[in-house]
Structures are given as structure tokens and as C-alpha cells.
Amino acid sequence: MSGLAAVTPLAQPVPKALLPFFENLMECADFVAVVLGASKDPNPKVTVALLARGSVRPSFVIKAPMTDAAEAAVLREEKVIKGLWSRFGQLPGIPRVLPSVDFQGRRAMVVSGLQGTPMFTSYHRRRHTTRPKLVAADFTAVQGWLESFQLQTLGPRVPVTIDSGMQEQLENRFRDDELLAPTVEILAKLNTRLGQHSVHQAAVHGDLWCGNVLVAERRISGVVDWELGAGEGNPLRDLGRFAITYALYLDRHTKSSKSVSGHPGLRADGWGAGVRYAVEGDGWFCELFRSFIRSGLVRLGAPNLDWRDVVQAGLLEIVVTADDHAFARQHLELFLELDDSTRKRRS
Numbered sequence: 001m002s003g004l005a006a007v008t009p010l011a012q013p014v015p016k017a018l019l020p021f022f023e024n025l026m027e028c029a030d031f032v033a034v035v036l037g038a039s040k041d042p043n044p045k046v047t048v049a050l051l052a053r054g055s056v057r058p059s060f061v062i063k064a065p066m067t068d069a070a071e072a073a074v075l076r077e078e079k080v081i082k083g084l085w086s087r088f089g090q091l092p093g094i095p096r097v098l099p100s101v102d103f104q105g106r107r108a109m110v111v112s113g114l115q116g117t118p119m120f121t122s123y124h125r126r127r128h129t130t131r132p133k134l135v136a137a138d139f140t141a142v143q144g145w146l147e148s149f150q151l152q153t154l155g156p157r158v159p160v161t162i163d164s165g166m167q168e169q170l171e172n173r174f175r176d177d178e179l180l181a182p183t184v185e186i187l188a189k190l191n192t193r194l195g196q197h198s199v200h201q202a203a204v205h206g207d208l209w210c211g212n213v214l215v216a217e218r219r220i221s222g223v224v225d226w227e228l229g230a231g232e233g234n235p236l237r238d239l240g241r242f243a244i245t246y247a248l249y250l251d252r253h254t255k256s257s258k259s260v261s262g263h264p265g266l267r268a269d270g271w272g273a274g275v276r277y278a279v280e281g282d283g284w285f286c287e288l289f290r291s292f293i294r295s296g297l298v299r300l301g302a303p304n305l306d307w308r309d310v311v312q313a314g315l316l317e318i319v320v321t322a323d324d325h326a327f328a329r330q331h332l333e334l335f336l337e338l339d340d341s342t343r344k345r346r347s
Contacts (some may be wrong), residue, residue: 062110063110093214142208157198266285
């Protein structure tokens with residue numbers, strides 16, 4: 001997951017294998033090229049910012065695919081962004097698509113540069129996630145952006161449902177996996193519960209995590225990586241995705257089995273500990289996590305929908321959209337574990 005951002009200390013020089021491409025691109029302009037991200041997914045892309053010399057803000061950004069599947073994803077993102085601009089005009093923090101360029105026989109997307117650094121950078125600064133005020137500021141900033149984005153793209157009310165193709169996606173990905181049958185059974189029940197409520201449709205980002213959110217002066221200055229976006233869809237997707245992914249890395253800098261600083265009751269006791277804690281635990285972060293989802297439900301017209309169902313739907317969406325199979329299965333295991341916990345609470 002990469003972002004369009006100003007140069008950060010994590011920025012890397014352009015790999016030697018890519019130099020001819022960027023040297024040719026810049027031969028008529030005085031730019032510096034800096035790699036913002038080189039994904040390690042099975043279908044990787046390289047995201048490079050071109051900055052005018054002396055500037056800290058990219059003039060434009062290139063997302064170059066390394067495989068045919070990656071090219072399809074890049075073209076899908078380009079289509080989503082163009083569609084948003086065409087349908088709604090300028091929306092907060094969304095780049096504009098510029099003429100594409102050829103990259104080793106594939107089409108690379110070019111977009112206007114955005115100011116800011118990924119929220120993930122501050123997230124991993126020492127003790128950031130241990131401080132309630134700093135974490136609350138992150139959630140508040142994203143909530144403000146989401147509210148503006150969703151209100152400007154608001155559509156009709158429709159029954160809540162998970163993507164109708166999700167069962168087929170699960171079956172394709174986990175055809176011989178023992179976890180498939182219980183997952184399909186739970187999915188049917190989850191859809192039944194969700195279908196008792198309705199929300200206003202809105203445009204959707206689809207992968208709203210803090211690595212794709214840019215911050216400048218404590219405000220959301222941009223949101224990038226629109227491969228999973230849609231001009232109209234279920235806006236609960238973005239609520240669940242941001243909350244889940246923020247909780248997921250709370251124990252990243254804590255040794256295995258140790259208590260996580262700033263979060264009483266949270267221990268680094270296995271993958272997904274932060275999400276389990278957010279759903280099942282008690283503490284300031286748990287309340288912040290839940291109130292973020294609840295406030296979104298009120299805004300979108302479904303105040304009585306259970307926030308836990310939004311989390312479960314969000315986990316399943318990660319299961320079917322994640323490029324890395326192992327990462328997807330970890331979310332599937334967590335989905336099943338949390339469903340069992342929820343059923344015990346309801347019984």
C-alpha cells in the first residue's frame with residue numbers, strides 16, 4: 001500500500017533498474033524523482049514522486065505496475081478517480097488524473113501531487129498510540145474527512161448488505177480450506193442482520209487505512225490508493241476498514257506476550273491482538289474505536305445497527321481483497337474468532 005506524499009525520511013532513491021524510465025521522463029524538466037513506496041505484494045507497483053528541485057511537495061506522482069495484474073489494478077484506480085471527478089467535481093483531498101505514461105510496456109498512472117505525509121508515519125513514532133489525545137486526534141481527523149466526503153457524495157437509502165459476490169470470492173480463494181464452510185454460514189447470518197437496516201449510499205474509498213491518509217497541519221490533506229474505490233456503494237466499508245487497521249498495529253512495537261504500553265488489558269499475544277482488544281476489551285481505545293463506528297452509523301442513518309457487525313463485515317472484505325493469501329487467512333481466522341465471541345455475548 002503506497003501513498004502520494006511529500007518526501008519523508010523513509011523515501012528511497014530510484015532503483016537502478018528504473019532509472020532509464022525516469023531519466024527519460026525528466027529530461028525536459030528540472031525534477032528530482034523519489035520512491036515513495038515499492039509494494040511487496042504478489043502484484044507490486046512502484047510509486048514515485050517527481051518534485052521540482054527545492055520543493056517538498058510533489059508536482060505529480062507516478063504509479064507504475066510491475067505485472068499485468070498490477071496494471072489492471074492501476075487502471076481500475078485511474079477509472080475510479082476519474083469517475084469521482086466527473087460525477088462530483090472536486091472532492092476533499094483527491095488527486096487529479098493526468099495523462100498516463102508507458103512503463104516497460106505497461107500503462108503507468110500519473111496524478112497530481114498532494115501535500116502531507118502518511119498518518120502511518122506519526123502512528124509509528126515513539127508512544128504515539130499510547131497517548132489518548134494523539135489517537136483521538138487521528139480518529140477525529142479521519143471522521144471529519146469521511147463526513148465531508150460522504151455528505152458530498154450521498155445517495156439514496158438502501159438496505160445494508162455485504163458485496164453480493166463475496167461468497168463466490170471466498171469460495172475461489174479458500175476452496176479446499178476447512179474454514180470456508182463455517183465462514184459461508186456466518187456470512188449468511190451476518191447479511192440477514194445487516195439487511196434489517198438501511199443506510200445512505202455514498203462514494204467509497206475501499207482501503208481507508210492510515211497508510212493511505214495524508215496529514216498536514218493536523219488535518220487530512222489527501223487520501224490516496226483508490227484501487228478498491230467506488231462512486232457509489234456501502235459507506236460502512238470505510239468506517240470498518242479504518243477502525244480495524246488502526247487497531248491492528250497497536251502491538252507492533254511490543255515484544256511477544258508483553259503488555260502493550262498505554263493500553264491496560266492488551267497484550268501482544270498473537271496476530272490480531274489489537275483488534276480483539278478493541279472489540280472485546282475495556283479501555284479508552286476500545287471506546288474510541290466503537291464511538292468512531294457508532295457516530296458514522298448515526299450520520300448515515302443506521303443508529304441501531306450493531307457496530308460489531310460493521311467490524312465483521314470489514315474483516316471479511318479484507319479477507320477477499322488482500323493480495324497476500326496468508327494475510328487474508330489471518331483475517332479470516334480473526335473473523336471466526338470474533339463471531340464466536342459475539343455469539344457468546346448475545347446468548
